Amino acid sequence: MAPASTARSLPSYEMDTSATETARRANFPNFSSHYDAPERKWEVELVRALVRLANLPPGWDSYNAPPMSRDAGHFALEILQAVMHPRTPLPQVVPSAAGGVQLEWHEKGVDLELHITAPYQWELWFWDHQEPASEPVSLELTDNFSALKRPISLLTTR
């Protein structure tokens, strides 16, 4: 039997220990800390997507787009850690032509987009199509995540 310290079953993401993955983790300590101790499956998937975006070269969109900064990626993770619930669907993770990352949901009658360019520099777009006469909400935000409460609740419970 294996020693207790190594006996725990490894999640599938830890099985992928290619040289590339090892190098990425070494280069992105903020992300690697989440690789080492992920609490939720969505975090693993999000970190993978963010690491991929952080490794894009300048001009990755065939024009002049800068890559996402590691700080922006870490802030995106911080936002979701603050608002996600176990049954909240995963966002689509999209690189932004302005640099940064956009997390977006378009389901259950809800359009929700979080466009993050740097820590505490982010925008929210929200539209509930099932609410009669509702209008889209477009906000520029810093450290207040409360505007996310209602849209995340709708995505989680609807």
Place this chain on the structure above:
Amino acid sequence: MPPDVDDESIADDAGLLRRIRPDQIIDDQNLRTRRPSSAAFKDPAMSVDAEPILHRHGLDWTFSLQGHSGYSLARISAGAARAKALAVVCKPEPGNPAHTEVIGKKTQGIANHLVAASTWVHLESQG
């Protein structure tokens, strides 16, 4: 450097072509369609190719995708950009006489306006 002044020689109904990377195409379950993410339209100096200039040079939309395998191509009209106070400015480049920029800050509201006004010229199949 001269200010970026809207080029009135580009008519409101002129098509502006923007390449879309595969990972900037999202599944919109509300609309049941694949469409460009608004994140593809966030660049404050957004590069496009102006279709009337392509045509004057005997070119068409396929020129915009040359050398960019896997990309899709979306069209917005110059008028759709101007409706949100964005400037359409011709900026020819070596090898691309149709290069144009759509200049101005794109809030999420403006970027989504551009998405709603966009149509596919070419959409790569998935996978």
